[in-house]
Amino acid sequence: MESSQHRGASPETQKTVRINIYRGDAEGGEFVEYDVPLVEGMVVLDAVLYVQAHISPDLAVRWNCKAAHCGSCGGEVNGRPKLLCKTRVDDYEGEEIRVSPMRAFPLIKDLVTDVSWNYEVARSIPEFKPAEKAPFTMYEEDVERLYEPKRCIECFLCQDVCHVLRSHHKHPAFAGPRFFAKIQSLEMHPMDTGHRTEYLKEGRGGIGFCNITKCCTEVCPEHINITDNSIIPLKERVVGDYYDPAKWLMRKIRGRRNGE
Amino acid sequence: MSLAAITSAINRRLPWWAGPIAIVTALTLFTFYSLWVVFFQSHAATYQTPEGINYLSPFYSPYIPSPWEWLSPAVFILWIPLGFRATCYYYRKAYYRAFFWDPPACSDDAQRKEPREPESYRGERAAPWIFNNIHRYFFYGSIIIVTFLAIEAVLAMFPVDGGFALPLGALILLINAILLGGYTFGCHSFRHLIGGRLDCYSCFKGGGALRKLYKGVSKLNARHATWAWASLFSVVFADIYLRLVIAQIISDPILFRI
Numbered sequence: 001m002e003s004s005q006h007r008g009a010s011p012e013t014q015k016t017v018r019i020n021i022y023r024g025d026a027e028g029g030e031f032v033e034y035d036v037p038l039v040e041g042m043v044v045l046d047a048v049l050y051v052q053a054h055i056s057p058d059l060a061v062r063w064n065c066k067a068a069h070c071g072s073c074g075g076e077v078n079g080r081p082k083l084l085c086k087t088r089v090d091d092y093e094g095e096e097i098r099v100s101p102m103r104a105f106p107l108i109k110d111l112v113t114d115v116s117w118n119y120e121v122a123r124s125i126p127e128f129k130p131a132e133k134a135p136f137t138m139y140e141e142d143v144e145r146l147y148e149p150k151r152c153i154e155c156f157l158c159q160d161v162c163h164v165l166r167s168h169h170k171h172p173a174f175a176g177p178r179f180f181a182k183i184q185s186l187e188m189h190p191m192d193t194g195h196r197t198e199y200l201k202e203g204r205g206g207i208g209f210c211n212i213t214k215c216c217t218e219v220c221p222e223h224i225n226i227t228d229n230s231i232i233p234l235k236e237r238v239v240g241d242y243y244d245p246a247k248w249l250m251r252k253i254r255g256r257r258n259g260e
Numbered sequence: 261m262s263l264a265a266i267t268s269a270i271n272r273r274l275p276w277w278a279g280p281i282a283i284v285t286a287l288t289l290f291t292f293y294s295l296w297v298v299f300f301q302s303h304a305a306t307y308q309t310p311e312g313i314n315y316l317s318p319f320y321s322p323y324i325p326s327p328w329e330w331l332s333p334a335v336f337i338l339w340i341p342l343g344f345r346a347t348c349y350y351y352r353k354a355y356y357r358a359f360f361w362d363p364p365a366c367s368d369d370a371q372r373k374e375p376r377e378p379e380s381y382r383g384e385r386a387a388p389w390i391f392n393n394i395h396r397y398f399f400y401g402s403i404i405i406v407t408f409l410a411i412e413a414v415l416a417m418f419p420v421d422g423g424f425a426l427p428l429g430a431l432i433l434l435i436n437a438i439l440l441g442g443y444t445f446g447c448h449s450f451r452h453l454i455g456g457r458l459d460c461y462s463c464f465k466g467g468g469a470l471r472k473l474y475k476g477v478s479k480l481n482a483r484h485a486t487w488a489w490a491s492l493f494s495v496v497f498a499d500i501y502l503r504l505v506i507a508q509i510i511s512d513p514i515l516f517r518i
């Protein structure tokens with residue numbers, strides 16, 4: 001790939017770091033090289049913002065909190081999904097640094113992608129159906145499993161890395177790991193009476209496309225064990241409702257579907 | 261430096277294909293070894309040492325005598341642990357990645373090597389992988405096997421002429437049974453059945469106890485991959501050890517006797 005070069009207006013004495021940033025839009029683009037003054041402890045977002053402030057003001061990047069909380073600065077560093085504000089430049093000492101947008105979503109410009117597909121998926125999930133009107137009493141031992149998925153900051157890095165979306169483009173038929181974590185928090189809620197195994201197996205959820213290869217868990221900046229604690233437990237619930245031959249037989253005998 | 265820090269430092273240095281190749285090698289060797297046991301080791305698997313210790317290799321336990329000379333008694337048993345491992349959520353991850361490159365690893369350059377056309381990817385929605393959904397039935401079978409392996413290990417501590425002894429072989433069988441137990445009872449399906457399927461533990465009597473069990477299983481489950489590999493190696497090791505004893509290449513030392 002061709003790449004053009006830009007030098008930052010840094011004094012000769014200061015140490016610099018070279019970063020390659022993807023510049024382009026839906027039509028196409030290329031990596032552009034920039035030299036940025038190296039500051040102790042700087043993160044990739046710092047370098048990108050330096051470029052925006054001093055070299056190329058039209059560089060597009062989305063960010064908000066710069067504290068790994070808002071989930072808006074998701075991108076890829078050397079082909080791995082990362083929060084740009086949490087990824088330290090000195091982690092890549094001796095390596096080339098390539099910053100690019102998330103590949104699983106349509107590119108708007110430079111590092112900014114259109115993640116609205118995720119909001120559509122969110123709306124398609126059967127919503128929380130409490131057994132009684134809130135406020136209700138719940139016990140710690142019943143809700144402790146819900147804390148982990150609730151840590152999600154909706155950065156969509158897990159969606160970006162998932163090969164079902166990234167390589168196989170199953171966006172219309174697959175909800176993706178972020179929403180399996182969400183569904184787990186609804187399904188395991190002690191007050192919830194909704195059913196989501198049908199959504200997961202027959203509907204938009206498409207959990208069968210997931211082959212539990214765990215890339216989502218590897219990249220989650222909140223260290224949510226998406227595969228082990230959300231996806232596999234949900235797959236087991238789908239097995240219980242759809243695949244388990246003994247349960248299937250029992251349902252036939254009783255003449256009705258479990259819980260319907 | 262902690263072990264985790266060392267392994268993650270090593271992992272960062274290794275290229276993405278190092279993991280898949282290691283897994284392909286280990287699983288292929290294990291498969292060939294099992295096939296060799298089934299097809300070329302049809303003679304009786306039970307053996308009594310000169311010290312009067314009765315042994316049964318873990319590949320043949322529980323022992324079901326084969327009606328034909330050429331057919332190994334392992335045939336009646338081995339499909340359970342092999343099926344259990346083949347449908348295990350951890351091994352599924354391992355072989356989808358290592359054998360089918362689906363994907364081989366998570367980075368962009370690795371994922372670009374995924375060989376399938378986007379349209380032809382079905383995941384676990386269609387044959388053959390949809391059959392992995394019967395995993396819990398192999399789990400039921402494995403409980404029986406692990407129980408027998410534990411019994412077998414204990415029986416090997418009681419020589420035919422009475423008393424109690426701890427031969428090295430019995431210790432190996434015992435460790436093997438413990439590792440297989442840790443693997444089996446850390447199973448995701450078991451975790452679901454024992455409590456994962458419930459949404460409310462405080463809503464019924466006995467829920468608290470189930471929740472405790474569930475949390476115990478979850479602890480084992482968090483290290484499921486480690487148990488999987490440890491028990492895979494221990495079962496092969498135990499079988500090789502007993503074969504060497506049976507062939508009288510090595511003798512089985514008695515560690516102590518009362």
Ligand code: SF4
Pocket residue numbers: 158161162163164176177209210211212213214215216217227231
């Ligand atoms: S485990 Fe499933 S959801 Fe997560 S990245 Fe892999 S295929 Fe996607």
Ligand code: SF4
Pocket residue numbers: 151152153154155156157158159177178181219220221222223224226
């Ligand atoms: S589950 Fe993790 S990776 Fe996925 S959106 Fe939430 S925080 Fe980001």
Ligand code: FES
Pocket residue numbers: 063064065066067068069070071072073074083084085086
């Ligand atoms: S800017 Fe908020 S998470 Fe990075």
Ligand code: FES
Pocket residue numbers: 344347348349350351395399443444446447448449450484
């Ligand atoms: S998930 Fe590994 S044995 Fe069940």
